[in-house]
Structure formats: C-alpha cells, structure tokens
Amino acid sequence: AQSVTQPDIHITVSEGASLELRCNYSYGATPYLFWYVQSPGQGLQLLLKYFSGDTLVQGIKGFEAEFKRSQSSFNLRKPSVHWSDAAEYFCAMNSGYSTLTFGKGTMLLVSP
Amino acid sequence: DGGITQSPKYLFRKEGQNVTLSCEQNLNHDAMYWYRQDPGQGLRLIYYSQIVNDFQKGDIAEGYSVSREKKESFPLTVTSAQKNPTAFYLCASSTDRVGDQPQHFGDGTRLSIL
Numbered sequence: 621a622q623s624v625t626q627p628d629i630h631i632t633v634s635e636g637a638s639l640e641l642r643c644n645y646s647y648g649a650t651p652y653l654f655w656y657v658q659s660p661g662q663g664l665q666l667l668l669k670y671f672s673g674d675t676l677v678q679g680i681k682g683f684e685a686e687f688k689r690s691q692s693s694f695n696l697r698k699p700s701v702h703w704s705d706a707a708e709y710f711c712a713m714n715s716g717y718s719t720l721t722f723g724k725g726t727m728l729l730v731s732p
Numbered sequence: 733d734g735g736i737t738q739s740p741k742y743l744f745r746k747e748g749q750n751v752t753l754s755c756e757q758n759l760n761h762d763a764m765y766w767y768r769q770d771p772g773q774g775l776r777l778i779y780y781s782q783i784v785n786d787f788q789k790g791d792i793a794e795g796y797s798v799s800r801e802k803k804e805s806f807p808l809t810v811t812s813a814q815k816n817p818t819a820f821y822l823c824a825s826s827t828d829r830v831g832d833q834p835q836h837f838g839d840g841t842r843l844s845i846l
Contacts (some may be wrong), residue, residue, distance in 0.1 A: 621779075627805065629772070652832050662737075663822055663837035671832050712775065718763055718782060718826070720835060724774040 626723035633701050634731050641726050643695040652714040653694045655685055656727075658676050659707045663711030667709075670694060680706070685720050707731045734759045735826065738823050738838035744846050753808045753841045755823035758846060760845060762827065765835060769820040778821075781806055799838035810843065818845050 623646045633639050645651060650670050656664040668679025675687040685696045694711060711723040736757045744772025746752045757764065763782045767775040777790030781800040800806055806825075810817045820842050824835040 655833055656837075661840070661842075663738075663839045664824075665837075666834045669834055714832070718828070719765070719777055719780060720775075722774040722776075724772060 622651075622713065622715055622717070622721050624711050624721050624723040626726050628709055629724070630724045630727045630729065631730040632731055635703055636700050637700045637716065639664060639696075639705070639728070641709050641711075641728070643679065643694045645692050645694065645711075645713045647692075647713065647715055649715070653685075653687065654712040654714070654720070655679065655683070655694075655696050656710045656712060657681075657707050661688045661697075664710065667696070667702065692726075701730055703730045734821055736773060736825055736836055736838035738821075740841060741839070743841055743843045745843060746846050747809050748812045750811050751808055751843065753810070753821055753823075753840060753843070755806045755808065756804055756836075757823075757825045757836075758804060759808075759825055759827075760803070761825035761836070762803070763825060764800070765799065765824040765826070766790075766796075766806070766808045767822045767824065769822060769840075775822065778808065817843055819843060 625644045644719050654669045655667040658664045670677050670687045676695050695731050708725045710725045710728045739754045743799045765776040765780040776792050779798040781787035797809045823838045826835045827833045
C-alpha cells in the first residue's frame with residue numbers, strides 16, 4: 621500500500637538554527653513528491669515539488685528538499701529558521717493517479 | 733487574483749441536519765478535491781472530481797455527498813449520516829488528472845456540532 625510517513629510529530633528549533641524535517645514514502649516506483657506548509661486555521665501552501673531530474677530541489681521561503689531513492693526519503697531542509705517558519709509541514713505523494721497521499725504532518729516550533 | 737474560495741469559514745450543524753460547504757475556483761482547473769483534516773491525522777480525501785458531472789469517492793466518503801455541475805464549483809454536503817462531522821474541511825484544485833501538478837488549496841471551513 622502507498623503511504624507517507626513523517627516520523628516527527630513535533631520539532632522545536634532555535635531561531636537561526638538549521639532545520640531538517642523527515643519524510644519517507646512507500647511506493648514501488650518514483651512518485652511525485654511535495655512539501656506543503658500550513659499556518660493555523662489556514663489552507664496549505666506549496667513549498668516545493670519533485671518530479672524527476674536533479675534530486676535537490678529548491679522551493680520558496682529558502683526551503684530545499686533532497687530526494688533519495690535508496691532511502692525512499694524526501695527530507696525538507698532550511699539552513700536558518702525564522703520565527704515566522706513556525707507552522708505545520710506536510711509531505712505528500714502522488715503516484716500518478718491525481719490523488720495525493722499525505723503524511724500526518726510535523727509541527728515546527730521555533731524558540732527565541 | 734485567481735484562487736479557491738471556501739465559504740463559510742465557520743459552520744455549525746445541529747444533530748440530524750445536512751449542511752453544505754461551498755468551494756469555488758477561478759483557476760480554470762479541471763480537477764477538484766475535498767479533504768477532511770483532524771488533529772494529528774493529516775489530510776484524508778473525501779471526494780474528488782476530474783471533470784464536470786463526474787466524481788469519485790476518496791478514502792472516507794461515507795456520510796458525505798458532492799456534485800460537480802460547473803467547472804468552477806464543487807460543493808460538499810455533510811449529511812446526517814456522518815456521525816462525527818466536527819473537523820476542518822479543505823478544498824483543493826489542480827490543472828491535471830495525472831498528478832504531476834500541485835494542488836492549490838482554499839483556506840478551509842471549520843465545521844462544529846451544536
């Protein structure tokens with residue numbers, strides 16, 4: 621069965637420190653992969669996407685993600701976190717049938 | 733600006749009552765989706781539509797119904813058969829039916845039971 625796992629429910633990072641949010645997927649081939657961010661009471665905003673080619677993809681707000689086929693992972697990174705990055709982050713996968721499978725999300729808390 | 737409009741932002745339902753959540757998009761997208769979000773559960777797909785007058789059940793369609801009479805509109809009805817309707821509902825749309833284009837989301841409707 622297809623699935624997306626985000627192992628960390630909550631992560632706390634100090635402002636200015638680096639960030640890595642983990643995402644693992646289960647699928648027999650290479651899926652389309654996405655990272656979304658959600659502020660409280662809002663919809664989801666696309667940060668970045670991976671379809672093929674270069675395994676390091678750049679997104680908005682200074683985020684990047686690296687696709688690793690051998691590890692079935694698509695981890696999100698940011699070199700220096702800002703207080704405004706506090707939000708919930710969702711990894712999602714599409715295996716080519718138009719519907720997305722979401723992970724359960726990681727809540728990012730930023731400490732001063 | 734193009735986007736997805738969900739209304740109302742907050743909705744209250746009495747026991748035994750059907751309620752309808754509105755979703756309108758002016759992005760000229762073919763595909764539209766409804767998700768339910770519960771704390772700690774991520775997003776779960778309720779229904780989706782890839783073309784006007786056609787729609788498919790998602791993972792948790794029981795107790796919900798939809799229609800797609802116009803390309804721009806994809807309303808969701810939460811029926812009295814849905815015993816636990818309290819949740820945050822998100823509507824999304826996408827340009828394609830294959831999956832290599834991202835979905836764009838509205839700002840959601842929060843439904844509560846009185």
